[in-house]
Amino acid sequence: MSHLALVESIPLEKRAARLQPASLLSKGIFGALVLLIFAAAVPYGTAEPWWKAMFICATFAICIAAIIETSITGWDGPRGFSVLLPMLSLSVFAFLQTISIGGGNPDPAVSSLAVWNAVSADPYQTRFFSMEMLALTACLALFYRYANSATRIQVLIYSIIGVAAASAIYGILRQTTQQDQGFLLPLMKQQQGYGQFINKNHFAYLMEMALGLGLGICIAGGVKRERVMIYVALLLPVWTGLVLSNSRGGVLAMLTQFGVGALILLNSQERFGLVSHQGSLHKVAQSKILRIVFLVALITGILFGTLWVGGDQLVTNFQAATGELNPTAVDGRTGSSRNEIWRATLKMFAAHPILGVGMGAYWIAITAYHDASGQVTPQEAHNDYLELLSSGGLVGFAIGVWFALIVYKRVRRNLRNRDPFERAVCVGSVLGIAGVAVHSLVDFGLHMLANALVFIAVIMLATGEFGAKAEIEH
Secondary structure (H helix, E strand, C coil), rough: HHHHHHHHHHHHHHHHHHHHHHHHHHHHHHHHHHHHHHHHHCCCCCCCCCHHHHHHHHHHHHHHHHHHHHHHHCCCCCCHHHHHHHHHHHHHHHHHHCCEEEEEEEHHHHCCCCCCCCCCCHHHHHHHHHHHHHHHHHHHHHHHHHHCCCCHHHHHHHHHHHHHHHHHHHHHHHHHHHCCCEEEECCCCCCEEECCCCHHHHHHHHHHHHHHHHHHHHHHHCCCCHHHHHHHHHHHHHHHHHHHCCCCHHHHHHHHHHHHHHHHHHCCCCCCCCCCCCCCCHHHHCCHHHHHHHHHEEEEEEEEHHHHHHHCCCHHHHHHHHHHHHHCCCCCCCCCCCHHHHHHHHHHHHHHCCCCCCCHHHHHHHHCCCCCCCCCCCCCCCCCCHHHHHHHHHHHHHHHHHHHHHHHHHHHHCCCCCCHHHHHHHHHHHHHHHHHHHHCCCHHHHHCCHHHHHHHHHHHHHCCCCCCCCCCCC
């Protein structure tokens, strides 16, 4: 009997010896993912091509480590595969847009010119987009696998909010003290952009996701009372930076987040476990009139605080939006208003309705449809939905709708989760996603890889499964 026990203990000891380095490797991979969030935010939000290339290389290097870890511990299938599949499909579709169709010509002189027959108007940029999307898909898969415990989820949440808070503090300091070009980062100019971002609207995207995430977790009861002030201390500079950036889309997204948060809070049957059916607060929450009054008071208070902090500059910035969206406004034929850019984008879609002009090729394809003086050529559609429609056609847009539906279904399931912390994380993620969804109607902040990476992390928090199976540390 003792001999049998000795024989059985040998495989267990070998397995423990194998799992120990795998556990360290798992922690290292998760740490590298968190570090990637911080690193991507520093170089102007990863705006330049070489920084994007470094991001892609770093992601694939982490994937190599993940393959090694998986070979040791075993692979139980991809988590979140239904969410990953549309992203992978978009990456493959973008690559197919760069393939030359062929289309020979009977004239030898013409066929020798190797006429360009690819769907994409800029195959290089489209292939680069395909690589970026593949890297982001890999990041989402890695988050699903390695953010696999409550502790790691909390670390990821604090990292997202911490990056946003640090960026906001840097932006406030730069706004109040910068005198010359260069403020720690050499390309930072006075009165240009906000924080480390060249475009203030891109900065606002990061603030929205962090603000929505932290706000939702707090209102849904996912934070212990003694830790609420930590969230408040981190979110206060985030909100201040968002308002001071004077991003109209950012302020609109923020107000949307507060409105959605108030509706979630007041429509919850049990206040996310904080109020019982017999409680007086529950009875108040069930009154439609009181809910409307509370919602109006909340939005009014936030709006007043926003205008007070933002000042005249924010008010003037919103007044200028009337001219941009007015179809009869005249801007000297520069064609730089959003209304004119959107009109040109729809013309381009009408000319290429099925496959589009190529993901990432908007900047060159729009020149044929942008009826203006040529002084200003739009590089983006200033509406991510229109840009997806024009760049990917109906096929690309259908992939985007597919992705949105999958996320929506998984979010609905997670909002019914009985675990208070997991449900609160989902609520916070929903607010972050809602802010991005609204802001993307008028801007293109997800083109910045730093924002896209944080958005991917928020998607994982909203759709992940953190049950008993996910609690196992590799």
